[in-house]
Amino acid sequence: MEKVKPELVDELLKGYEKPEDIIGENGLLKRLTKALLERAMNAELTNHLGYEKHDPAGHHSGNSRNGVTSKTVKGEFGEIVVETPRDRNGSFEPQILGKHQTRFDGFDDKILSMYARGMSTREIQGHLKEMYGVEVSPALISDVTDAVIEEVKSWQNRPLEPIYGVVYLDALYVKMRHEGRVENRAVYVAIGIDLEGRKEVLGLWTSGNEGAKFWLGVLTELRNRGVKDVLIVCVDGLKGFPQAIETAFPEARVQLCIVHMVRASLNYVSWKERKLVAADLKMIYRAANERQAAKELDEFNARWGSKYQAIGKLWRENWDRVTPFFEFPAEVRRLIYTTNAVESLHMSLRKIIKTRGSFPSEEAAMKLLYLALRNVSAKWESVQHWKQALNHFEMLWGDRIKAATGKA
Secondary structure, three states, X not given: OOOOOHHHHHHHOOOOOOOHHHHOOOOHHHHHHHHHHHHHHHHHHHHHHOOOOOOHHHOOOOOOEEEEEEEEEEEOOEEEXXXXXXXXXXXXXXXXXXXXXXXXXXXXXXXXHHHHOOXXXXXXXXXXXXXXXXXXXXXXXHHHHHOHHHHHHHHHOOOOOOEEEEEEEEEEEEEEEEOOEEEEEEEEEEEEEOOOOOEEEEEEEEXXXXXXXXXXXXXXXXXXXXXXXXXXXXXXXXXXXXXXXXXXXXXXXXXXXXXXXXHHHHOOOOHHHHHHHHHHHHHHHOOOOHHHHHHHHHHHHXXXXXXXXXXXXXXHHOHHHHOHHHHOOHHHHHHHXXXXXXXXXXXXXXXXXXXXXXXOOHHHXXXXXXXXXXXXXXOOOOOOOHHHHHHHHHHHHHHHHHHHHOOO
16 A cells, blocks of 8 residues: 655644544544545546536536535544535436445444444444444434345345255244234254354244244255255254154254253252252263163163153153264264254354343344344354264265265
8 A cells, every 4th residue: 555645644734733633523534534525526527527627628518517415424433514516417426425325335334233232223323423423313223224134135045055064953032023012932043064164054033833844944945045965953852843854854863952951851850959960961971872871861760760750751752862972972972962053152142132122023133133143153163173073974974975065
């Protein structure tokens, strides 16, 4: 970048005494920005017309200058009244500051960034007024954030990878207005890990009724977006999901989240005995293999069965969904048997939505959740121990991986 000549800077700073002389309401920065914009637009108009102002070449050219139009433009420096030149034919379209543009590039991004952090409309108004001296209306903030809705739709329908090693599915409960009343509604999140070990949010869905029909719709959508196969799906015992996955991806292994299994088990346990029960449950899922785990479950039932019969029943009824992770070495198991990938995302989202109370509509909730997860997922890194996991996946399901990717 070419440096500004020191002589020019010295000239601009003549009379400078305090910071307000540069960044204040009537400071140099605002006056210089106004002057540069107006000079640039006049240069654009000269180029559009093909002759300089007052040049005789413009006589009988068919178009000429036609005064100026004033408009207020908002930006990080506050508000500036800019004189936009016009032409008589109305064909001139300024490039540096569009004809209908009233906000500088980057200003809308600041509103979206604050909105994505969970700030309310009133809080955004106050922040912009305090930091930049700019007054914005609730309607403007709504217009800026509503512009994201089409982006959300495009994101929700974007093409996906042909195969995912692991897909996590879980629910986050959000208060939103539905059919005239505020209620807790589930927002379902799917996170996929592709064959390169990269995490991505595959989509967000809402539904009042969790069941096989709903889940079949979600999984069919993933297929329609290009997903041919999923090796392992880790879920939180979602109602109707096993039946749906067997229809959409019949070869996928379903792994129940062990963390949720433990939590569900401890719901039956008195507070003073929770640590003891949790320690004995750990012996089951930390076993070396499935046979050892079954033995530990028997010992758990021998110790606690008379008091907490429901826990043993819960584990036995779900045993086929609990045990797939035993096929893998210890460093890979944690990746497979827990929905921590989703839980950590939910934790970040909960921090953002907790101050919002409730949302006026499903669309408003999805808008904020999309912006928030876009910020969170931008910081994600590749999954640890993924190479070990992929090696085992290729040994077990190499043909499926080749079929989905089309690679020999």
